[in-house]
Structures are given as structure tokens and as C-alpha cells.
Amino acid sequence: MPELPEVETVRRGLTLKLEGRVLVRVDQHRPNLRFPLPVDFAARLTGRRVLSLDRRAKYILIRVDGGLVWMIHLGMSGSMVVKPGPAGVPAAHDHLVFHTDDGWVVTYNDVRRFGFMDLFDESGLDSHPMLAPLGPEPLGNGFHGVALSERLAGRRTPIKAALLDQTVVAGLGNIYVCEALFRAGIAPTRLADSVAGADSERLVPIIRDVLGEAIAAGGSTLRDFVQSDGELGYFQHNFRVYGREDEACVTCGHDGAPEGRIRRIVQSGRSTFFCPRCQR
DNA sequence: CACACAACCTGTCAGC
């Protein structure tokens, strides 16, 4: 589920409760998520102090003392719930429960179990098989028109698929690719190669805007996340095309013409939403 | 190498 903005929101929420705290107890309710959890995962994490929380693409990277990195990926349906202790009876799909030394309880819930976690020595960070292939961070300095253009040039796949490729740019998912292409007026079916050059220059700031706005929206839901249901990972956001099949395009659809309605197509097995009149 | 597609797993919703 969560794309970069949601993961960033989770990271910020977790930082508020975990940074500087000691994990006094870790309850592991099953041996695996998408992959087997590391050997002695709970035991190796227990007693560690959380030093800092970072994000790379859709991964949350938590440095704990002893030189270890605790890596979390939320998959499609993973979420973190933060509540004051003591912990009650685990709900369905509560797979891991982390207790802090100041009495807070952080629960990892994941219905579909596409998420995963790892725990490894910080010396292995750069070479981690899931982190090493990642492309530039879309909100970082390494992501600019030339960089995107170079990674799209020569590729014969649709631009939609190319932007979902985490080695092209790291952190975009289905929703924000649709939104960025809509704002850029670029048809999702165009070959990636044709978006190299001037269109890449235009696309980069649009991708930054789309993600930045979503992070801001998530931040506003964070303010008192503990008082509500404590859930981190999902927030309501208004999308211009995603999920709006058959609705009038917000840009050109006011004339009621059928070609100004949002269409849904399937590209490499994923839904794409776009305006056939605005996006060329 | 580049690309398309199935698989992983569970829940929800529309339609019959």
C-alpha cells in the first residue's frame, strides 16, 4: 500500500515515540511475514536503544545500538499502531508488538503479509540486496531532469511501468505515478524513451510536488495521531485521477464530453487512471 | 538485458 509519502509519515510518527527509547520487550506472533523473519529477531532486538529512524524509498531504516539496522517494509497492507501500554489482546494480523521503556506499545499489523523486516549489521547497509539496486531518492539532490532522462532513454516500456521501476526512481507507487503523469500531461502509454529529454525536465519538479503535497497532508494527520486510533500508515488524500474512473477530468471535463472522462486501463497488471484528452 | 506476468496472502465489494 504505502508509497513514499505514507512511509515517510510512518517514519515521523515512529520517531516521536521510539527515538531514544529502549525496546524492553518484543512479541513475535509468527515466524514469517512475506519472508522468514531473521533468526532470533525478537531476542536480538530486545534491550536495544533506538538511535535514529531514516527512510530510503519505501523502507524504514532504524539504527539501534550495537551497530544494527532494523529494516521495515510495509508491503501493501502493513501499518504501525502506536498506543500507550499495557498492550491488550492482539487483534487479528497483529504480527509483532514492540514495547518501549517508557510504556508505549508499537504494533505491526499486516493483513496480506506482503511486508517484511530485517535486522543486520550497519556495515551491510550499502550492499543490502534490497537497497543497493534502488535509483535516486525523488526528493533528493540526485533526482533531476538529466538523471531521469538518462534512466528512461532507450527503454521501450510504457512510461507508467518505467516510473514504477524502483531502479529508475525509488519510492513511487501506482497512485503517485498516475498523479504525476496526469499533472505533467503525459500519457501513461507513451514509451519511456519518448519522455527522455525535455519531458523529463518537466516531470521531475512535478513528481517532487506530488510527493511533497502528500507528505504535508500526512503530516497534518500526524499532529495528534496518538489521541485518535494511533494508526500510522494510511491517510486520506485527495487524488485527481487515481480511483476516479468515469468521472469528469478536473482539468478538461467541464464540457461533459466523453473524452474528458477519466479512464482506467491495466498496464503490467496494475490499474492506470488517466485523462485521454489532457495526457498525450 | 529488458520486459511481461505469475506468485505471495487476505479481505472487500459488485454482481448474480
Place this chain on the structure above:
DNA sequence: TGCTGACAGGTTGTGT
């Protein structure tokens, strides 16, 4: 009400 099929925000592995 119950059944079936489509679909869901991600990533890996396999096959062409």
C-alpha cells in the same frame, strides 16, 4: 444469503 470473480497502494522470481 451465499457464491464467484475482480480488485487492492509492492516486490521477487520466472519465463520469453
